[in-house]
Amino acid sequence: MKKVVFIFFVWLVSIFIINKISASIIPDRTSYELPYKVPFTFSLAPLLNMDGRHYLDIACKGYFAKGGFDLRVFFPVYPLLIKALSFNCSINPVFIGPAVSLGSLLGLLYMLTRLVEKKMILKTVLLLLFFPTAFFFTAYYTESLFLLLTLIFFWFLRKKNYLAAAAFAALASGTRLLGIALLPVFLYEVFKESKKSRKLRLDFLLAPMGLVLFSFYNWISTGNPLTFLTNQTYWNRPLGITAPIFGLYKQITNILAGPVASYDSPFVYPMILVEFVMLVFMLAILYLSYKKIKMLYWIYMFASLVIILFAGPSSFPRYALVLFPAYIFLAERLKGVKYGVYLVCSFVLFVFMASLFLRGYWAS
Numbered sequence: 001m002k003k004v005v006f007i008f009f010v011w012l013v014s015i016f017i018i019n020k021i022s023a024s025i026i027p028d029r030t031s032y033e034l035p036y037k038v039p040f041t042f043s044l045a046p047l048l049n050m051d052g053r054h055y056l057d058i059a060c061k062g063y064f065a066k067g068g069f070d071l072r073v074f075f076p077v078y079p080l081l082i083k084a085l086s087f088n089c090s091i092n093p094v095f096i097g098p099a100v101s102l103g104s105l106l107g108l109l110y111m112l113t114r115l116v117e118k119k120m121i122l123k124t125v126l127l128l129l130f131f132p133t134a135f136f137f138t139a140y141y142t143e144s145l146f147l148l149l150t151l152i153f154f155w156f157l158r159k160k161n162y163l164a165a166a167a168f169a170a171l172a173s174g175t176r177l178l179g180i181a182l183l184p185v186f187l188y189e190v191f192k193e194s195k196k197s198r199k200l201r202l203d204f205l206l207a208p209m210g211l212v213l214f215s216f217y218n219w220i221s222t223g224n225p226l227t228f229l230t231n232q233t234y235w236n237r238p239l240g241i242t243a244p245i246f247g248l249y250k251q252i253t254n255i256l257a258g259p260v261a262s263y264d265s266p267f268v269y270p271m272i273l274v275e276f277v278m279l280v281f282m283l284a285i286l287y288l289s290y291k292k293i294k295m296l297y298w299i300y301m302f303a304s305l306v307i308i309l310f311a312g313p314s315s316f317p318r319y320a321l322v323l324f325p326a327y328i329f330l331a332e333r334l335k336g337v338k339y340g341v342y343l344v345c346s347f348v349l350f351v352f353m354a355s356l357f358l359r360g361y362w363a364s
Contacts, residue, residue, distance in 0.1 A: 004109050004125050011129045012102075015138055015354060019046060022355035029360025035060075036094050046358040047098050052140030055079050056097065060089040063221070070231040072222070076214055077175040078142045097140040104144035105137045111151035115158070116328060123331040123339065128324065132278070132349035133317045133364050135357060146175045147322045150300075153182055157189055157296065166206035174210020177228070177311070178322065181303035183207050185296050232311070244309040251276045267361050274349065275364065278317045282326060289329040297325035317353070318364040 019042075030046050035056070048056060054071055057064075058079040063071050081100055086093040109125060116124050128134065137144040149172040156165035169186060173179030186204045194200045219225035255276060259269040286301055301323050308319045320326070334342050356363035 001110065001113055003122060004113060005106075007122070007125055007129065008106065008109060011134075012138070015135055015358075016043060018135075018351055018354045019043060019358045022359055026355060026359045026361070030358075034094055036092050044094055044098065046360070047138060048094070048140045049357055049360050050362075052097070055082070055140050055142075056093060059083045059086070059093055059097070070222075070227065072218055072227045073231050075142070075175055075177065075210075075228070076217075077171055077210065078145050081145070098138060101138055101141065101144045104148040108144060108148040108151050111148065111155060112324070114155060115151060116331075120328065120331045123334075124327050126343060127327040127330050127346070130343060130347045130350050131321055131327070132274070132346060132353050133321045134350060135354040136318055136321060139357075141318075142175050143318070143321055146172060146178065147324065149175060149179075150182065150322065151324065154185075154296070154300075157186070160193070162186075162190065162201055162203040163206075166203040169207035170209040172210065173208050174214055177211070178304055178307055178319065180208060180211060181300055181307055184303045185300050188299055189296060241310070243311065247309070247314065251279075265361055267356055267363075271353075271356070271362060271364070274353070275314075275316055278320060282316075282320050282323065285326045285329060288333075289325065292332075293325050293329050297328065301325050315364050 023042075030049060034041065034045060034048070051074065054066065054074055055078060057066065058071055058074060058076070059082040065071070078100070082093055082096050083089065085091075085100065086096040109128075112124060112128070113121050129137075149168050153165050153168040153172060156162075156168065165186065169179065169182040171179075172182055183204065186207050190201050190204050214228065215225040218227040221227075224230060251272065254269075254272050259266070263269060282305065286298075286305060289298060289301070291298075304319075304323055308316060330342070353363040
């Protein structure tokens with residue numbers, strides 16, 4: 001674990017270095033004023049780019065329509081945790097959000113050491129931390145908290161503590177829609193166990209309760225229990241049966257069109273390419289890893305990718321960040337030069353995408 005902690009601090013320092021260097025190369029779009037006075041603004045403000053500001057607003061003001069966009073598309077566990085730890089934002093919540101994210105990151109790294117074979121720990125950790133969108137683990141986003149809850153769920157499932165597993169699955173489903181991907185994992189394990197014991201456990205009914213309670217809140221506040229889904233269209237995220245086809249068609253069309261004058265920066269087209277390549281890459285891992293990793297892990301990846309695709313493949317590289325079985329699979333399969341080449345390529349993309357995000361550009 002000491003080596004993992006050392007890698008964590010090296011990784012964290014690398015993000016601060018990227019933040020510093022990118023500021024002198026890329027025009028900065030992080031020009032908004034933080035609602036709270038904070039020191040280290042140069043380091044902290046970029047962590048609230050994009051959706052980070054929305055999570056801060058939810059934590060301190062609750063859900064509301066912000067400039068015509070309903071913030072109920074963002075799930076409540078992360079902002080509620082910030083609200084609680086900041087004592088209703090009486091302690092500066094700008095500090096609390098990244099603290100939750102980094103604390104969760106350390107926690108999930110520890111959980112990885114418990115779930116992964118000892119000889120594969122360092123390789124898996126490096127593959128995770130230098131995944132192209134891993135910088136979101138430091139941001140005012142849900143990625144690190146969600147992955148921590150997911151790994152704890154798998155840990156308790158391994159220990160056959162189904163009630164505890166269900167509780168963490170419920171928290172995950174209240175953190176992100178992707179938490180529902182844990183339900184088929186739970187069902188597979190419970191029914192497999194029921195064949196041995198001839199008793200059907202009902203713990204799995206607790207697993208989606210985070211989503212159920214959030215849907216109930218949506219129903220009470222808006223009259224529509226699926227507001228978090230139906231309002232996605234206002235955020236340019238089409239949902240439904242045709243979403244995968246429409247999303248892929250749009251991506252391919254954008255790639256074939258090349259850079260166009262209407263893009264607001266020269267980085268838009270490269271990001272379109274990266275997004276598509278990473279989608280194909282993760283689908284390939286799903287195919288290649290079938291029966292090569294634990295079935296519980298594979299089901300989680302499969303269910304997660306289905307949810308992501310039916311929600312529209314936009315921002316796929318960020319959503320793919322929490323698909324931890326992919327790192328385990330790659331750690332086992334990539335050896336020697338192949339592993340080194342992959343890690344270098346991933347690190348280059350990590351630097352590129354982190355530089356864009358920290359300067360306020362779309363980077364997944």
